Amino acid sequence: MFVDTAKVELHAGKGGDGAVSFRHEIYIPKGGPDGGDGGRGGSIIFKADKDTNTLLDFRFNPILRAENGKNGSGQRSAGHSGKDLIVEVPIGTMIYRLANQAENANQAENASQQTSDRILLADLTHDQETAVIAKGGDGGFGNAHFKSSVRQTPRIAEVGEPGEEFIAELELKLLADIGLVGLPNAGKSTFLSVVSNAKPEIADYPFTTITPNLGVATIDSQDLLIADIPGLIEGASEGKGLGHAFLRHVDRTAVLLHLIDVYNDNAGEAYQTIRTELEKYSDLKNRPEIVALTKTEGLDREIIDMQTASI
Ligand SMILES: Nc1nc2c(ncn2[C@@H]2O[C@H](COP(=O)(O)OP(=O)(O)OP(=O)(O)O)[C@@H](O)[C@H]2O)c(=O)[nH]1
Ligand SMILES: [Mg+2]
Incomplete structure (x- = not known):
């Protein structure tokens, strides 16, 4: 079956949280902060592929998620980054973000009048061409980052940033001479x-x-x-x-x-x-x-x- 339009929900990965941790070593009674950073969240990357001919798959699978970043831990150990999600689409696929996407119910009413507005994010016209469509969130800094001369024992760390989340419209327009x-x-x-x-x-x-x-x-x-x-x-x-x-x-x-x-x-x-x-x-x-x-x-x-x- 040939499908040339689709709507998908994108959820890029959240960044991992930074860790609050202190060194524990036998001969160092007051070890400094050693909380590692969280890993980056995975991004959603679209890739044009000559062996893909239709947007049919997205009719069955309209929600796409990339992996979250892992949290940091002690001994300055950084969390692993979340894996990017690579999404293969036919050559000639245009990817739009719907404009004015409501962030809460109140806005939804205003936005409903403007749903036709959309922003072109990418037009993948060559085989293997890629575009990062939804970016993963940055990982948070662990407490090892917050040590200063006046703050020897920081008990704070950053939480990871959320990944981008929005609804995208895909439209296939064949490229031919x-x-x-x-x-x-x-x-x-x-x-x-x-x-x-x-x-x-x-x-x-x-x-x-x-x-x-x-x-x-x-x-x-x-x-x-x-x-x-x-x-x-x-x-x-x-x-x-x-x-x-x-x-x-x-x-x-x-x-x-x-x-x-x-x-x-x-x-x-x-x-x-x-x-x-x-x-x-x-x-x-x-x-x-x-x-x-x-x-x-x-x-x-x-x-x-x-x-x-x-x-
Ligand atoms: N005699 C003759 N018959 C032809 C020629 N070109 C096409 N036909 C016939 O015309 C009919 C329709 O051909 P198609 O190629 O299917 O036409 P189409 O324009 O693609 O039709 P749709 O897909 O229905 O829009 C078929 O029976 C073909 O065999 C030609 O040059 N000479
Ligand atoms: Mg025909």
Whole structure:
């Protein structure tokens, strides 16, 4: 199953507490303070991975925690740091922090009107790229740190700081060079299957493709990444058909390849239908576009020319 959005709750590790402790040695009756520092809390680090293709896992596991730091102890022994949590996500995952997250119930009411505000924390566009998203808390100083000439026996130590905790939104926007758009059944997946290594499902009915496909075409030893998305229909922006949610996956392509079935009654109308939907979706309408007729192999030149002229 392909999932391209998710909401996760992040809990970075708390720092360990510093220790209050004094040296106990037989020949040193008044040993000084020797409480060690607490360890750092683990951070939550997101990492893009080319073998991860969906955000599905987060639907089942929406709470992510990194380990707490260990407390310090005597003999200036520092606590171990908490382990970082490494979270693998597909390349093209954008990680947002919801703005104005309420810290208590009273604030929740005000915040509820602003839940759409969010801050982009990271956009992981390369394989193995990482970003620290929720930082672990610092460990507290043990009492060994607080010794001074006037304070020989400090009985104080710091507690560890809390780790960052917040709700993050993940959004996957595939990164490709070329985005295939068109009506259902136009031949988008067929095109992808012929020019790239991808093996998408192809069939003689609309909505064969229900989640995006990615393929790599190698031309002159250069890789060209091509994204095939489900077909669009009139009203897709209002949720008709599979809706226009999948357009986010061609939002970051350099070029759109708009495929039109030459057997349409009117290729020009088919073209305009898709253009209208692209215009309703952000700035995709300004993306460079290549328009091509499909299924032309058995047709006379005049018919092809007529359809071309109507676009
Ligand atoms: N004759 C001919 N048939 C084609 C060509 N390209 C695609 N087809 C056929 O058109 C039908 C639809 O092809 P798909 O590649 O599944 O179309 P699609 O645009 O991906 O469709 P959706 O995923 O439903 O949006 C299939 O039966 C293909 O075999 C072509 O160049 N010539
Ligand atoms: Mg298809």
